[in-house]
Amino acid sequence: MPSPKAPSAKLIARREAKIVMNKAAVDALQMGMADGLIMLGKEIIADASQGPGGSGVGSLRDPKKAAERGTPMMLDTGYCSVWAMGKLVFGSAQVAASKNKPRGFKTPKDQVVLVTAFASPLSHFAEQGTVNEIARPFLLPAFNRGVPGAAKFVVPAMGKRIRAVP
Numbered sequence: 001m002p003s004p005k006a007p008s009a010k011l012i013a014r015r016e017a018k019i020v021m022n023k024a025a026v027d028a029l030q031m032g033m034a035d036g037l038i039m040l041g042k043e044i045i046a047d048a049s050q051g052p053g054g055s056g057v058g059s060l061r062d063p064k065k066a067a068e069r070g071t072p073m074m075l076d077t078g079y080c081s082v083w084a085m086g087k088l089v090f091g092s093a094q095v096a097a098s099k100n101k102p103r104g105f106k107t108p109k110d111q112v113v114l115v116t117a118f119a120s121p122l123s124h125f126a127e128q129g130t131v132n133e134i135a136r137p138f139l140l141p142a143f144n145r146g147v148p149g150a151a152k153f154v155v156p157a158m159g160k161r162i163r164a165v166p
Contacts (some may be wrong), residue, residue, distance in 0.1 A: 016081040022164050027085075030112055030163030037114040038087030040146055041080025043146040043153075044116050048142035049075045075138070079113045083107040116143060 065073065081091030086109040107113055117123075118139065129135030 002050055025162060028079050028161040028165045029158055030084050031089070032158030033112045034082045034089050035161065036157035037082050038080070038090045038114060039153040039157070041114050041116050042080065044139075044142050044146040045078035045080055047145060048116070048118075049078050050141045051075060051138055051140075052102045064145070074118060074123050074126065077119040077123070078139075079117060079119060082112065083115075085109055 031078065079091070082089050086107050105115065123139075124137050125133070127139055128137075
């Protein structure tokens with residue numbers, strides 16, 4: 001039996017022309033992914049807000065000290081933001097009001113992006129350490145604990161959105 005003839009370039013072009021992308025389904029998938037990442041980001045921030053390694057929290061979160069200074073403590077400044085299709089779909093009041101992204105941050109139109117951060121100008125000193133103080137990472141370990149379980153947030157959210165597409 002002879003082998004089937006390879007389809008011509010003209011035939012392939014005609015077949016590709018008939019493929020229609022269901023934009024509503026793609027948008028629903030991206031928004032479902034954004035919904036799941038919002039929940040994941042909130043969990044990461046809640047985990048990171050417990051403090052570095054679960055110890056030393058007293059120095060980083062003291063309501064009396066915060067009231068005296070009139071500013072929130074470092075671990076109370078955590079936020080997450082999600083961009084889908086190049087637009088901010090969820091974020092802190094600070095990010096949403098200014099429509100700002102973190103410096104140097106790109107939001108491609110074909111991706112869904114989650115940002116978790118702490119707004120305190122001192123948080124990176126605790127996270128990475130200084131010449132006089134050892135590092136007490138709190139955000140990266142929380143992120144590393146949260147990301148492997150991302151599917152339990154993203155998959156159900158995507159399914160919920162896609163079921164709503166007519």
